[in-house]
Amino acid sequence: DQQVKQNSPSLSVQEGRISILNCDYTNSMFDYFLWYKKYPAEGPTFLISISSIKDKNEDGRFTVFLNKSAKHLSLHIVPSQPGDSAVYFCAARLIQGAQKLVFGQGTRLTINP
C-alpha cells in the first residue's frame, strides 16, 4: 500500500532555519490531509491539517501547502527549534464520511543547535 509516501526517511536542519517535510499521494479521493508529530515512546500528536479544497493552512510556526495537481503536500516549520526533533507523519483520509487515515512512512527530523 503506497498511497501516501514520504520519500525522505530523515532530514537534518539547523536551528532557526526552515524545515520542509514532503509527502506525495496517489489517490485523488483523499479529501483531508493531516500532519502528526511523534516522539519516542509516545503516540502521534496532531499538528496541522488541510482540506483538499484549500492550498494552504497556517498555524503559528507550521504551514501546510497542498498542490492537488501534483498530488503533493509539504509541511514548513519556521523557525525550526530543537523541540521539533521528532518523526513526522503525513496522513490522508479517504472521502468525506470515512474515518480511516492512511499514513506515510514518516520522516525523522533532527534540529541541530
Add this chain to the structure above:
Amino acid sequence: EPEVTQTPSHQVTQMGQEVILRCVPISNHLYFYWYRQILGQKVEFLVSFYNNEISEKSEIFDDQFSVERPDGSNFTLKIRSTKLEDSAMYFCASSVLGQAVQPQHFGDGTRLSIL
C-alpha cells in the same frame, strides 16, 4: 488538555494466548479507532467504532480481532489467539466526529510482544 490513555504500556504474551488492550478515549469523543505499527513499518488502520458498532475495518482486522466498549469510558481491542506477527505497537485514537475537519487524537500506545 484531555488525552487518550492506554494500558498496559507493554504486554508480553505467549503465542496462542488471548490478549486485551485497553483504552480510555477522550470523554466527549464519539468515534474510536485502533491502529497498529509493526516495527519499521507504517502506522496501519485496523478498525473504527461508533455508536456501539464497527463503522469501518481493514483487511487486517480478521475474525481473531474484536472491539468492545464495555462501559461508558473504556474501549478494548481483543486478539483471540495471538500470532508472532501480531507483535506491534497498538495505538488507540478518538475523535469528536468521524467526518469534517476533526483530527484523531492518539494515545501513547501499547507495545505487544508475542513470544
